[in-house]
Amino acid sequence: MTKTPPSHDAGPIRMSLSSRFENIELAQHLCGKLLDGREVSEETKHWLLMALREALANAIKHGNRQDVSKRIHVEMDVVGGNLQISIRDEGEGFDPATVEDPLAPENRLKTSGRGIFYMKTFMDDVRFRRLEGGGMEIVLTKNLGSGKEKEGNRT
Amino acid sequence: MTKTPPSHDAGPIRMSLSSRFENIELAQHLCGKLLDGREVSEETKHWLLMALREALANAIKHGNRQDVSKRIHVEMDVVGGNLQISIRDEGEGFDPATVEDPLAPENRLKTSGRGIFYMKTFMDDVRFRRLEGGGMEIVLTKNLGSGKEKEGNRT
Amino acid sequence: MKANVREVQGVAVVDLKGKITIGSGDVQLREVINGLVEKGKKNILINMQEVTTIDSSGIGELVGCYTSVTNKGGKLKLLHLPPKINDVLTVTQLITVFDVYESESEALATYAA
Amino acid sequence: MKANVREVQGVAVVDLKGKITIGSGDVQLREVINGLVEKGKKNILINMQEVTTIDSSGIGELVGCYTSVTNKGGKLKLLHLPPKINDVLTVTQLITVFDVYESESEALATYAA
Ligand SMILES: Nc1ncnc2c1ncn2[C@@H]1O[C@H](COP(=O)(O)OP(=O)(O)O)[C@@H](O)[C@H]1O
Ligand SMILES: Nc1ncnc2c1ncn2[C@@H]1O[C@H](COP(=O)(O)OP(=O)(O)O)[C@@H](O)[C@H]1O
Numbered sequence: 001m002t003k004t005p006p007s008h009d010a011g012p013i014r015m016s017l018s019s020r021f022e023n024i025e026l027a028q029h030l031c032g033k034l035l036d037g038r039e040v041s042e043e044t045k046h047w048l049l050m051a052l053r054e055a056l057a058n059a060i061k062h063g064n065r066q067d068v069s070k071r072i073h074v075e076m077d078v079v080g081g082n083l084q085i086s087i088r089d090e091g092e093g094f095d096p097a098t099v100e101d102p103l104a105p106e107n108r109l110k111t112s113g114r115g116i117f118y119m120k121t122f123m124d125d126v127r128f129r130r131l132e133g134g135g136m137e138i139v140l141t142k143n144l145g146s147g148k149e150k151e152g153n154r155t
Numbered sequence: 156m157t158k159t160p161p162s163h164d165a166g167p168i169r170m171s172l173s174s175r176f177e178n179i180e181l182a183q184h185l186c187g188k189l190l191d192g193r194e195v196s197e198e199t200k201h202w203l204l205m206a207l208r209e210a211l212a213n214a215i216k217h218g219n220r221q222d223v224s225k226r227i228h229v230e231m232d233v234v235g236g237n238l239q240i241s242i243r244d245e246g247e248g249f250d251p252a253t254v255e256d257p258l259a260p261e262n263r264l265k266t267s268g269r270g271i272f273y274m275k276t277f278m279d280d281v282r283f284r285r286l287e288g289g290g291m292e293i294v295l296t297k298n299l300g301s302g303k304e305k306e307g308n309r310t
Numbered sequence: 311m312k313a314n315v316r317e318v319q320g321v322a323v324v325d326l327k328g329k330i331t332i333g334s335g336d337v338q339l340r341e342v343i344n345g346l347v348e349k350g351k352k353n354i355l356i357n358m359q360e361v362t363t364i365d366s367s368g369i370g371e372l373v374g375c376y377t378s379v380t381n382k383g384g385k386l387k388l389l390h391l392p393p394k395i396n397d398v399l400t401v402t403q404l405i406t407v408f409d410v411y412e413s414e415s416e417a418l419a420t421y422a423a
Numbered sequence: 424m425k426a427n428v429r430e431v432q433g434v435a436v437v438d439l440k441g442k443i444t445i446g447s448g449d450v451q452l453r454e455v456i457n458g459l460v461e462k463g464k465k466n467i468l469i470n471m472q473e474v475t476t477i478d479s480s481g482i483g484e485l486v487g488c489y490t491s492v493t494n495k496g497g498k499l500k501l502l503h504l505p506p507k508i509n510d511v512l513t514v515t516q517l518i519t520v521f522d523v524y525e526s527e528s529e530a531l532a533t534y535a536a
Contacts, residue, residue: 011173018166021446029188057445111487114479176333212332266374269366276401
């Protein structure tokens with residue numbers, strides 16, 4: 001099958017997955033496919049897929065605590081040149097304000113605590129929202145044409 | 156990313172798409188990805204993805220009549236070596252008994268009417284169900300290891 | 311889908327490339343063939359070698375093209391059918407409807423008869 | 424993830440291959456390094472050349488390995504860091520924590536010092 005650039009935005013894609021780490025790549029793959037035929041640099045794509053991976057890992061691990069009966073809900077959409085991805089879990093939620101800074105000297109050598117930092121580094125915008133029925137939503141946004149190649153990207 | 160064979164069934168994957176033909180390939184792609192690392196022949200994969208394409212095309216065209224505000228709901232799952240795909244639309248539904256046989260001499264040269272026939276040829280089982288709230292569900296099943304290579308496959 | 315038309319020995323050879331599927335290629339195929347018919351071309355050979363995917367809509371259009379060319383007293387034949395497209399035509403008993411060739415020169419010769 | 428351990432000039436060179444990501448490779452990496460530490464290996468060089476993907480869990484495990492080797496009085500260093508993994512270590516200010524080398528022989532020589 002050949003790549004055909006989408007003539008217009010194809011509308012939001014929603015998917016839901018059971019809480020298994022193996023499913024992270026399926027979602028990443030679908031997101032990559034969604035960008036096919038769009039003018040997105042390989043760099044931009046690489047980093048936003050890493051941010052997506054981190055958000056999914058958190059939803060599966062911290063949110064749904066790997067309870068395979070709980071699901072992860074992903075919605076992806078490209079609107080006006082911005083990719084927006086929402087990741088929802090069915091967990092207890094958390095207060096993002098309590099998350100520690102992984103760059104603080106006392107945290108630098110910790111074995112965890114870098115996921116959200118990576119998301120913020122590689123995306124243009126990261127928003128958290130506690131859901132009414134429990135669970136957390138995280139919304140990642142990236143301008144696809146911005147060429148905003150933050151610190152994470154080489155020149 | 157390297158292929159790792161899934162150690163167990165990863166649970167149902169659900170996705171929903173707006174009613175655009177461009178989205179057919181996204182769903183096909185996800186289904187193909189779901190089979191990655193499983194022992195499925197390229198032949199089997201090819202034909203089941205064609206059946207999926209036909210079901211999606213019908214849901215978008217006849218079901219939702221390309222109304223982009225209506226959605227197509229796809230659920231894929233591998234259970235006990237069987238791939239099962241459910242495709243639901245938000246249309247009016249139809250009575251499968253009224254569908255004509257494309258092999259009947261008077262239909263042989265018609266420009267349409269072969270989609271369901273292809274699904275039945277290439278899948279092990281095809282079931283239709285009218286949904287309560289309107290719309291149609293079609294469930295396609297294929298045994299991944301059967302090597303049932305029906306007439307459609309060359310020897 | 312991409313279509314390129316060559317005129318060889320009085321036959322319009324249509325090289326198709328890519329997908330002939332719903333919403334992408336199916337209508338286009340019909341337009342190309344109708345365009346040729348309107349220009350008075352009666353001998354049409356469709357080269358399917360580089361067609362990567364076809365679905366029931368694409369098959370439907372192919373049959374539609376066959377009918378409109380035949381109705382005008384022309385001949386529409388197929389060249390280089392990829393194995394899987396051959397299968398798709400076979401199961402719907404269309405393979406006997408179309409004249410299918412493996413060699414372009416052989417196919418072209420049949421129009422002269 | 425696959426890990427292959429070679430013993431070169433008294434250094435355990437660990438060639439990693441594939442993904443070091445959550446649920447696949449992260450725990451495995453820790454086990455390999457812990458196994459070496461338990462066997463009394465103090466000089467460890469991790470060759471990252473064939474690592475295709477790493478995430479925050481993989482980075483976390485790498486840091487954990489570094490700490491446990493260092494605590495035993497050993498040295499854990501990195502070889503052939505792919506550019507994107509280099510970036511991932513840089514943004515979290517870990518790149519200065521690790522000794523990173525581009526050449527195996529050069530890296531091995533530093534353990535003798
Ligand atoms: N979806 C979530 N549900 C509940 N808690 C979360 C979620 N995502 C993140 N957290 C909390 O935020 C903390 C920091 O997350 P992160 O920066 O990704 O690092 P890590 O996952 O390595 O701990 C986690 O340890 C967890 O307590
Ligand atoms: N999801 C659906 N909703 C409503 N009608 C449908 C649906 N799927 C199929 N049909 C009906 O069944 C007929 C036969 O479908 P099919 O064999 O795929 O051929 P075609 O799509 O070329 O008409 C369609 O013409 C349509 O009337």
